[in-house]
Amino acid sequence: MIYFDAAATTFQKPPSVRQAVLRAMETMSSPGRGNYQSAALAAEMLYTCREELSALFGVENPENVVFTSNATHALNLAIHSLVPAGGRVVISGYEHNAVTRPLHAIPNLQIHVVNTALFDQEAMLRGFRDLITEDTDAVICTHVSNVFGYILPIGEIAGICRQRGVPLIVDASQSAGSIPIHMGELGAAFIAMPGHKGLYGPQGTGVLLCGEEGKPLLYGGTGSNSREQAMPDFLPDRMEAGTHNMPGIAGLLAGVRFVRRLGVGAIRRHGFQLKEQLRQGLEGDGRFHVYASADDGVQAGVLSLAPRDTDCETLCQTMAEAGFALRGGFHCAPFAHQTVGTILSGTVRFSVSAFNTNEEVESFLQALRKQKIYK
Amino acid sequence: MNHYLIVCRSVTQAQRAGRLLTSFGITNQVFRTPVGLTERGCSYSVRVRSAQLDRAMSVLQSNHIVPVKVAAV
Numbered sequence: 001m002i003y004f005d006a007a008a009t010t011f012q013k014p015p016s017v018r019q020a021v022l023r024a025m026e027t028m029s030s031p032g033r034g035n036y037q038s039a040a041l042a043a044e045m046l047y048t049c050r051e052e053l054s055a056l057f058g059v060e061n062p063e064n065v066v067f068t069s070n071a072t073h074a075l076n077l078a079i080h081s082l083v084p085a086g087g088r089v090v091i092s093g094y095e096h097n098a099v100t101r102p103l104h105a106i107p108n109l110q111i112h113v114v115n116t117a118l119f120d121q122e123a124m125l126r127g128f129r130d131l132i133t134e135d136t137d138a139v140i141c142t143h144v145s146n147v148f149g150y151i152l153p154i155g156e157i158a159g160i161c162r163q164r165g166v167p168l169i170v171d172a173s174q175s176a177g178s179i180p181i182h183m184g185e186l187g188a189a190f191i192a193m194p195g196h197k198g199l200y201g202p203q204g205t206g207v208l209l210c211g212e213e214g215k216p217l218l219y220g221g222t223g224s225n226s227r228e229q230a231m232p233d234f235l236p237d238r239m240e241a242g243t244h245n246m247p248g249i250a251g252l253l254a255g256v257r258f259v260r261r262l263g264v265g266a267i268r269r270h271g272f273q274l275k276e277q278l279r280q281g282l283e284g285d286g287r288f289h290v291y292a293s294a295d296d297g298v299q300a301g302v303l304s305l306a307p308r309d310t311d312c313e314t315l316c317q318t319m320a321e322a323g324f325a326l327r328g329g330f331h332c333a334p335f336a337h338q339t340v341g342t343i344l345s346g347t348v349r350f351s352v353s354a355f356n357t358n359e360e361v362e363s364f365l366q367a368l369r370k371q372k373i374y375k
Numbered sequence: 376m377n378h379y380l381i382v383c384r385s386v387t388q389a390q391r392a393g394r395l396l397t398s399f400g401i402t403n404q405v406f407r408t409p410v411g412l413t414e415r416g417c418s419y420s421v422r423v424r425s426a427q428l429d430r431a432m433s434v435l436q437s438n439h440i441v442p443v444k445v446a447a448v
Contacts, residue, residue, distance in 0.1 A: 224416070
């Protein structure tokens with residue numbers, strides 16, 4: 001099988017990730033719960049992972065790196081921390097349900113959506129300028145659309161937030177490890193990311209980078225202040241109740257080291273180049289509507305296409321039988337499909353990782369050309 | 376009393392302090408704080424030699440690390 005669903009999970013991992021998971025299971029117990037060898041090894045690895053993530057994302061203090069079970073968990077923590085009932089938020093029209101469903105659950109919340117055309121960064125900036133007011137509780141914005149690969153102008157949006165004193169939550173689910181993002185430069189309140197996509201860690205890992213203290217969602221043991229019933233008032237303990245996913249985080253550490261070794265810039269160029277190969281290969285193929293831009297500043301290694309004469313899930317099934325893994329449907333992002341006009345049809349999404357090759361893309365294009373697509 | 380314990384609020388803060396001190400050439404060890412030294416419950420400490428305490432505290436202060444307390448052991 002040739003795997004083009006890295007936007008969901010990077011399926012191919014560096015061998016070092018698998019080895020690290022196994023080693024953690026063999027040698028590590030609970031961090032911060034003792035000074036015997038297995039606990040000390042666990043604590044050492046956990047802190048090293050915080051340090052590596054800090055270095056990759058420009059976080060000054062490793063204590064501000066919080067481990068979560070995925071990006072959804074991290075986003076829930078950030079939203080719970082900043083958005084009150086009856087509050088006001090501004091979001092982009094490209095958000096995932098991991099953002100919009102937690103917002104939907106908050107009573108009497110005013111949600112203002114910046115609905116602007118695909119790949120038009122200027123229009124999006126105008127929209128944010130118009131909607132961010134000083135009484136906005138938070139701006140929540142994805143860095144890259146998980147459906148269309150659209151790179152939102154997050155640096156400029158962060159600048160507007162800083163000017164107006166409004167906290168920013170960034171969903172870096174599709175950019176962490178694939179496109180440079182820097183906590184210090186953005187001055188964000190929180191950046192949420194999964195461990196299992198562009199950071200090449202195992203599923204069940206996620207990270208929240210904190211520019212603010214935040215509020216816990218889970219309450220329980222932290223290995224600190226144990227005589228007190230209130231959760232600790234400091235990071236990371238405040239947001240990390242219970243035993244950590246040690247095998248997962250050990251694998252994440254190996255994944256982060258892999259990313260740092262390759263370099264995020266090189267990974268970005270690779271993803272863009274593969275996406276460009278596909279875009280050019282689909283040019284003139286009237287069977288599909290292709291959502292793509294040749295500008296590397298506005299689209300990452302994710303591309304959606306909509307077959308004109310068949311259902312997107314049917315095409316995905318056909319291609320799966322031909323040996324290609326793609327994601328069809330709505331990608332848990334109805335806002336993005338609504339914004340672009342694909343809310344009824346859905347799309348077929350192609351997304352790549354550092355492990356995909358030009359030969360794989362060519363093979364996919366050849367297989368696609370052979371498909372007879374009927375209504 | 377040859378050593379001092381720099382009591383930290385968490386294992387993470389103690390690790391941060393320990394690595395920072397190491398990078399400044401200050402020998403240290405991170406381990407669990409004796410129960411008698413903690414009012415709030417479990418925590419971790421960084422142990423340094425008495426002769427290096429002042430320098431250690433200066434390094435921590437300049438990096439905005441505020442210990443819970445310092446105790447001679």
